[in-house]
Amino acid sequence: SANSSLKFDLFGNMYRVHVINGFSSNDLPFLLHCWSSNDDLGHHSLYIGGDFNFHFGLRIIPPSTRFWCDMNRGPKYIPQVSVFEEDEVLHLCSHTQQCYWRGQDNGLYFCNDNSSYFK
Secondary structure (H helix, E strand, O other), rough: HHHHHOOOOOOOOEEEEEEEEEEOOOOOOOEEEEEEEEEEEEEEOOOOOOOEEEEEOOOOOOOOEEEEEEEOOOOOOEEEEEEEEEOHHHHOOOOEEEEEEEEOEEEEEOOOOOOEEOO
């Protein structure tokens, strides 16, 4: 499975990014479009508790690994959220090799363990 690839990563360069719908209602879906310079991960509609996630290995040669997501829920639109960037986000996720982003009614939150979120 994809999760087992993280457990047997000898070089510590496999990461997984999660984007989760933590909103209080399903009136409007949480819409995502995520991509990197090499891959378009497509458009996704998440409902309460929905978790769009993807895994990847860090690039050994430049340019560094970066992923962005456009996030949209009704009139609220946040373009080009840098959900993974070796220069900025990597150190926040390196302990668990997991990056979690959760959209909620009062904003966008981040953590590396799916429990201790901060804005």
